[in-house]
Amino acid sequence: MIPNPDSERFAAFPSVNSERSSSEIRQYWTPERKRAARPARMFRTGVEQVPESNASPVLSRFDPTSEPKQADLGKMPYTTGGKLFFTLDGVDYVGSGNIFMKKNLVLTAAHCVQDDVTGHLAENFIFERCYSGEESTENFTFKTIALKENWHIEKDNKWDYAIAILDKDSTVETPLKYSLDSAFEKRVNAMGYPLNYFDGAQMMYVNGTITQRLDNWTIIGGKLGNGASGGAWVLEDNVTAVGVSSFSTKTSKGGVYMGSPKFDEEFDKLYKYVETLL
16 A cells, blocks of 8 residues: 555555556456456445435436437547456456546546455456447556545445556547536536446446435436446536446336435545655
8 A cells, every 4th residue: 555645534556466567467358358357336236215206306407317328439528438347356347437637547436446345456457448349449557546545444435436547648638627516407428338238348328417315426317237337427518527437226116326426625635645646
């Protein structure tokens, strides 16, 4: 672990906790391994026993969330996105992420880099930007991962985010930025690689209005399933991230909503901590 001189709230870990080099990790991820990798489950799933009307306080005032659509990888914000492959406790998984703030940083969910039950760190990270089918524009391994220390012990969705430093710079022209302003009632495009569409081989997105449940942002009716974890929620300026896909919950009446931690002062402190590691 790399100590944080300014705060004990965050921790950074060298991402290679095996003996594999970046080249060996790339060799590890054969097409067969990628196809067989399991989608990372959302951090929290299940049925919430609340009336549908309470789960959707502003839905009636806005256009409904769109059905998932395939993303145009040649356009922002989707050109920043990619599929994240990793190994956790000997099992290969896939999640999602986005090039973020700098050309050598990726934003994803904390549960895509650390098990939320055991605290075990994942390994063999490879981020395939603009992954489509079995091809991608470019790929990267992780040098360092930073996240909320002990978030998995507290098991709170509000800290389900992580930032990774890549082994080299991306060629993407415009990385995503972030905003700490309230995203309540704003429209966003939430993206990722859910297994329930094209078997996770294509980036998908939904367009929806952000509502709020407890300390988290939610999108009512968002139908991106497992594998979309870590994909960014981006405002309609197509460059400002305000969340990442963290959890998916069904209501007692059959509705569904996706959830994200809020980007607040704690998130801002995490990013500033990452800057000290570059």
